[in-house]
Amino acid sequence: MRLQQTETRDMAVSANRLELLQIADAVAREKVIDREIVLAAMADAIQKAARSRYGSESNIRADINPKTGEIRLQRLLEVVEKAEDYSTQIPIELARDRNPDAKLGDFIADPLPPMDFGRIAAQSAKQVIVQKVREAERDRQYDEFKDRVGEIVNGTVKRVEYGNVIVDLGRGEGIIRRDEMIPRENMRYGDRVRAFVYDVRREQRGPQIFLSRTHPQFMVKLFTMEVPEIYDGVIQIKSVARDPGSRAKIAVVSNDSSIDPVGACVGMRGSRVQAVVGELQGEKIDIIPWSPDPASFIVNALQPAEVAKVVLDEDAERIEVVVPDEQLSLAIGRRGQNVRLASQLTGWDIDILTEQEESERRQKEFNERTQLFMEALDVDEMVGQVLASEGFAQVEELAYVDLDEIASIEGFDEETSNEIQTRAREYLEKIEAEMDAKRKELGVADELRTINGLNSQMLVALGEEGIKTIEDFAGCAADDLVGWVERKDGETKRFEGTFSKLEVTREEAEAMIVQARLAAGWITEEDLAKQQEEEPEQDETIEVAEGADQDA
Template identity: 75%
Template sequence: MAVSANRLELLQIADAVAREKSIDREIVISAMEEAMAKAARARYGSETDIRATINPKTGELKLQRLIHVVEEVENPDAQMTVEDAKHTLPDAEVGSVISEVLPPLDFGRIAAQSAKQVIVQKVREAERDRQFEEFKDRIGEIVNGTVKRVEYGNVIVDLGRGEAMLRRDELIPREIFKYGDRVRAYVLDVRREQRGPQIFLSRTHPMFMVKLFTMEVPEIYDGVIEIKRVARDPGSRAKIGVISNDSSIDPVGACVGMRGSRVQAVVQELQGERIDIIPWSPDEATFLVNALQPAEVAKVVLDEDAQRIEVVVPEDQLSLAIGRRGQNVRLASQLTGWDIDIMTEDEESGRRQKEFAERSELFVGALNVDEVVGQLLASEGFATMEEIAYVERDEIATIEGFDDETADELQARAREYLEELEAKADSERRELGVEDTLRQIDGLTTPMLVALGKDEVKTIEDFAGCATDDLVGWSERKDGEVVRFPGALSDFDVSKTDAEAMIMQARVAAGWITAEELMAQNADDEDVGEETQEEGAPA
């Protein structure tokens, strides 16, 4: 069968568009069929159901009018009753479709323009779908592209098969790109939006550095060396924690490379960003000491409940540990996930002396003893009146110069002092209007009830409506610094776990949940914790 020139041209156009837009040829032909059908409806009536079919081998166009058999006709142009249909199709029934072949149509200028718009729209939608499908699975990868234009500081990057945006806040500071420059960036996100898929890139994300090291260090690519933590001050300084799964390979040396060749390749890509490569350790204190390099650390004190670490350094190491504008300690804090307080040995000594003097003064005043006795108790490690009142008598009696009688007398005075404080606090609680029902919550003391009352938490319902952060406080990072916001019970030794347990007790007491529901929830939490632990366990 001979194929006419116009039919050949139709197929050639479909092939050319498919190649240019990198989409399936069938999608282009389908768009053409829809465009032809729309043009035909303009000729035969918009209510007419017309199907256009293009033979993908010959390019032959076939137009058909479809008439649906229904019980009651609502659209005469596309429907008919069973009785009328039987004249054309003897075995017609409701749901049958009668097809009528239409003669070739000579499209006018308006119909052709309308068909062109349909084809363009369909091809554009297919191109967008192709771009989204191609890049949605590339989130987390590094891509290379060319700068197409710069708009208000945002860099538009041509990736060859799509465009991406590198926003100015994702650019390394003082980094300038112009038309035609080559760009390497990290695919941060891909979103399907009305105007097409939006691909967002980043050069400041910590994972950009991780991917660069993966490309430069074969041991990381092979999984022999693992990057555990990353903290960046883009364009200035960064710290990465690495560990080797092979004891014969030094993770730091492998990342640095011969004469620094590997790390220098990453540094050059990051516009001279200084990179500290640190051996990672599962021991938080050891890892922190490594993270504060190049400063030397004399002592580390961890407060696990508050996620805070006190670091003591020699006087000549203080500025090095803090870094310019606090950069070194800030990056170490980001790397470890702990808040870090740095002090010199003299400052720590002065603080301890101050604490010793305050405890001694407390014991002297509260127990009505002389200064020597107060200092003896403080030097033995007693920090609170509760410890003196309720420890075993022998722990006091065995102090040099003390005996059983002295221990009994000191404990009696301590208990009397605590009873006076309790009575005073209870009176203040009543004045604040804190209800007695809050006493049934295990873990809440009278001084805590006073603190809650001052924070307008006065009933079981008030307490049940609290969040954990409302009680113990929370931290936020602002401008690179950690800001601490206190809670109602921040002055007391209450952990997040304790606070959550007390809140759940209050919700049971308030009738918000039942004790059985609470037990079931705790059981579920334990199961999830065990599963997480199993998943995180080394192979």
């Protein structure tokens, strides 16, 4: 009878072990995580239940044999000189009775008998297993999708919450926020959706996979899928600008002169571009040939409008575009859409003028220069107009230009030219004296006059900003002096600097600041020499990196 009970108990134990392994296999398959992770979670749960029985201070380890499912419980005791807590420590004399090689700091494993879990212990163990499996599942999702940033994924709409769309990606969930949806696009449960993975974050509630259908790179990836030449690298997409759901511009260039990049992207009877347009809910797409010449590129970007003339200001990254009067509305587009997208595409600020507006502005500038010369040089209107028409814009140009250049103007002899230059210099000396007096009145230190490039007009501008000493000037940045530009959401905001109206370049401002810092003792000539030695090395590193990128 006793033998029969023993066999029955052994069969039950074997069945429990087998069931444990079957559960681990089922959970691993369902959650797509390693079986070892599930078994480790179960072992943690058993350890927690065992501590509640043998004491929470006990250091208990549970091992599950991955082949047989056998559970082995052990209490780890630290080997110490003199034990104070026998539930966690063992004196070295007793430890050496069990293991002659035991040393201080080692752990002795004390086997524990198998235990039956009570209801509370089982519930607690279940919570630990669920938590561990959920953490493993989150880690698996994060590891899988973090490397897919920049890719297009397909999924099914799972639910819509407050305008945000939750997408089932099969082995994870993504979210398309309301502002990442194409306007007027409605999605319902069960709809198939394609989106661009632009960010994956590890957050408290699990990995968050952020999707977008408005991101410019979504369009780039769609064209890459539709146009084999882009996928193969024969055609490059240089830049993209989108007004999601309405209109977009995409600049392309071919590395093979025999292939037309625009034609390849359009496809036979527009088949390729229409596939992209259909995915983007009818968004109109202008495919534009890219050019290394900014003026040509901007003219192309403003299509379908025709451009009569362009004037570039490379320092300010601004460009003036002159269009025929009847082309103005086409160039600007509805609510400024065409010029805004062209600006985003090219990275330049674009000012659009009609031919009439440009003519009026040129006339205004001509009249202002004429008036300036009449007042500064005490000449009549005709002489002022002649000087303005010859391209002179400032009195300084007349004061310091070669005398022969003035004398070469028709109707001007050497005596007249000499008189004009003398009056120009006298006028500048008078202005300089007035500005110097104002500088002193503002309390700007004389030592600032030693900085090469700073004139009295600049010193007055500094004084009005409260910059009065070498130390004050040394603490300035180039942005403080010449201003800076910020781009956000396709719009450009310009911030003025102290010298914004004085035609000072950023390089000149930086050179003057360096002089001030040398004079103030903030840096030394050795520091400058060391910095100049390091800069070529950095440039070389950048070139190597760029070359590696191109190879990739």
